[in-house]
Amino acid sequence: MKVILLEDVKGRGKKDDIIEVASGFGMHLIRENKAIEASKGGLKKLDAQKQAKEKEQNRQVEQAKEDKVVLEKKPLEFYLNVGKDGRVFKSVSHKQIIDKVMNDFGIKLDKKKFKNKEHINTLGITNVEIELAKGVVATLKIAIKEQ
Numbered sequence: 001m002k003v004i005l006l007e008d009v010k011g012r013g014k015k016d017d018i019i020e021v022a023s024g025f026g027m028h029l030i031r032e033n034k035a036i037e038a039s040k041g042g043l044k045k046l047d048a049q050k051q052a053k054e055k056e057q058n059r060q061v062e063q064a065k066e067d068k069v070v071l072e073k074k075p076l077e078f079y080l081n082v083g084k085d086g087r088v089f090k091s092v093s094h095k096q097i098i099d100k101v102m103n104d105f106g107i108k109l110d111k112k113k114f115k116n117k118e119h120i121n122t123l124g125i126t127n128v129e130i131e132l133a134k135g136v137v138a139t140l141k142i143a144i145k146e147q
Helices: 023-031 040-071 094-105
Strands: 002-005 018-020 035-037 076-080 124-133 136-146
Touching: 002 023, 002 040, 023 035, 035 040, 040 094, 040 124, 040 136, 076 094, 094 136
Parallel strands: 076 136
Antiparallel strands: 002 018, 002 035, 124 136
C-alpha cells in the first residue's frame, strides 16, 4: 500500500514522502492521521500543498529583498555613555537593534538570524549581518555615538 506521510514517522520517512508499507500498517497510519492514501486525490492535495508552500516562500523572499533595501539605506544610531579614557560602559544588544528596527521601520527581525553573535561595544560604525529569509542577508550599519 502506498501512503503519503502527513508528519515524520520514525524509521519510515519524513512529512510529504510517498512510501510503500504493508496494508495493516498503512491503515494504522491513516487512522492515526499520520498519512493519507496515495490515490489521485491524495497526490493532487499533496501537489497543491507543495505549490502553496513554494508560493509563500517566494513571497517571503520578495518581502525580505524589499526589507533589505530599506534596512541598508541608513545606519541605526545608538548613543552610549563613554568614560574619560574612551571606554564604552555598555553595549548594544541584538534585542536593542530589533526594537529600533521595529520602531523605525516596522520590520520584524528574529534574533536567532544574526550572523554576528557578540554585542557591539565600540564607538563608530559596525556592520552586522542578519538573514532575513533563505538566501537574503542584510548588512545593517550600526552607528555607536558618544552621549
